[in-house]
Amino acid sequence: MRIETPHFKDNAHEALKDKQLQKALGGLPGGLVAQRAAARAKLPEFETLRDIGRDLRNETLELLDVYLETYERNATAAGAHVHWAETAEDARRIIVELCKAEGAQLVTKGKSMISEEIGLNDALEEAGLEVVETDLGEYILQIRGETPSHIIAPAIHLTQEQVEADFRRVHDDLPADRALVEPAELVGEARRVLRQKFLAADVGITGANFLIAETGSSVIVTNEGNGDLTQSLARVHIVITSIDKVLATREDLATILRLLARSATGQECTTYATLSTGPRRPGDVDGPEAYHVVLLDNGRAELLGTRFREVLRCIRCGACMNHCPVYGAVGGHTYGWVYPGPIGAVLTPALIGIEKGANLPNASTFCGRCESVCPMRIPLPKLMRHWREADFEAGQPPLTQRMALKAWTALATRPRLYHLAMRFGAAVLGAAGTWRGRFGWLPLAGGWTKHRDLAAPQGRTFQQLWAETQRGVPR
């Protein structure tokens, strides 16, 4: 996928002016927030489960190499072929070769963010294969030539009217005067079109939400059932996933499943969770004849040894973006790469480099809502702060910004000087603002006052007022 992260600021300006996008974003995230809150309220143990989830993911990451080897051993014993891919390019090559070896022509795909990360569709199409996304949201994006703007609701940036127009444009063999007003009519049309693809596919590719070391299984979690048709009807099932997805046992999966759907959509559970182990067995009458799993590293093994390790606990629920005021205002495409929102602000610089990704950890108010809802309790604001430090240490911000930060450091690390400066500032600004009580323009604060007034200080600092209160001066 093309990296557009350096253009975050321009993209954000465009997104804020985009009426269609603002309409699409308007109703949705608030709904997901309320649904999560309702689901949380119905399960009193939810907060404790978050602690347990965090701990069990930490324990698994601490022994990641051992669990991956165990996973591989058990998967292989069940007839799976496990492939290891160091880079996105390696993963693409492995999958293209598997498809070619099968003589495949048509590939159906379940939703997979890792496949977005490695740019799989382009690679398959370049190799001459027809690739069809079968998750409804992903299918809509594919016919529009777009990428997902949300990790679990990929087409959240589109309105129903846009989808109708796309279906009329692409499904041009259907009667032009057909009714396509109700969402059910649109879903029904996609269902009929994609059904033919499921039945004709040679290879079905899915992601994996998790791997289970105990049994050598891969797990997908869906509501539509497309991932199951994808993997059950094709001759070959290929799973593309990353090395951080492994869990120890099916009991650990139970805990994680209790957290995932509630955090994501506010459902008690998703409609489907499927544990796939090996190809079809002797005596089975359906299911794939071959089952391959591609394990992608792409920088994660190194990340494990850094101060960003905690991001690898992520179970991709999307709660952080649903609750993020920045994401809610500008949408997911603005972030410019595969993973948007707070999780993207931490993960993206790790995967594509801070040189290109520096805008993302800076696109946060540090309000902390993401961390407060993360089922894995990933300290996202802290990790974004680490990236800002790394950005500064790499000498990337413009000279004026770096000088200003240095000046601020000099002031903020000297309490006496700081308080003196604050007293002076509060007094001067307080006196200057007596008349209106606010400023419509201030030197060096144009970025602020361009869009709103700055309230004038009352003449004394908080420290001064506090000291007076402590002395018993009446307020």
Next chain:
Amino acid sequence: MSVARTAILGRIRASLKAKAGDEARIAAANTRIATHANQLVPERARGPEQGRVALFRSFLEGQLASVIEVAGDDAVPAAINTYLQQMELPARLRMGADARLAAMPFAAERGLVVETGPAQADDAVGLSHALCGIAETGTLVMAAGGDNPVTLAFLPTTHIIVVRRDTIVGSYEEAVSKVRDALGAISMPRTLNYISGPSRTADIGGKIVIGAHGPRNLAVIVTG
């Protein structure tokens, strides 16, 4: 072993400051797997047996599945026939080689055509038998195989699942125990499917629509 595998595992160990073949670390992982301890099981999943089926039922109905309770296996075919008539669905279904289903008196149901094998493209109704049910979220646990082909659960427009009342457990953890009892410590079918309602999507304008790619109708028949 592949070069990539060695490189990735090497990088992970370098990051964790660990050595290959460290017996203590291997033993720690093996013990965790061998004991497969439960974490916190929510109270709702630990409730008394008499409330369990009601809880199971309420979650499934909340997900827009139909739940039909019958007195015993002999009553299952008639309940299915009645359901199909009420829903104005064709009186024709397909099922696998499941012995429990085969023992039910389908032949006595006039007009109900029963076919066997994996789902075909134009099948209207698929019938499967669940390994067990989970009350805490209203979930059916399906072990795919010749007895209950996985495609029957996803391809037909309507899916009917039979589950024995005494196999409805409280939690996911208890369901995993049942899978171990049935198949062995770490053995799994090609797919183990947790199903909690008819197929759905909210991908168009955020509105929930039932019947995305999988079944539009899910009926669960609780027997025994």
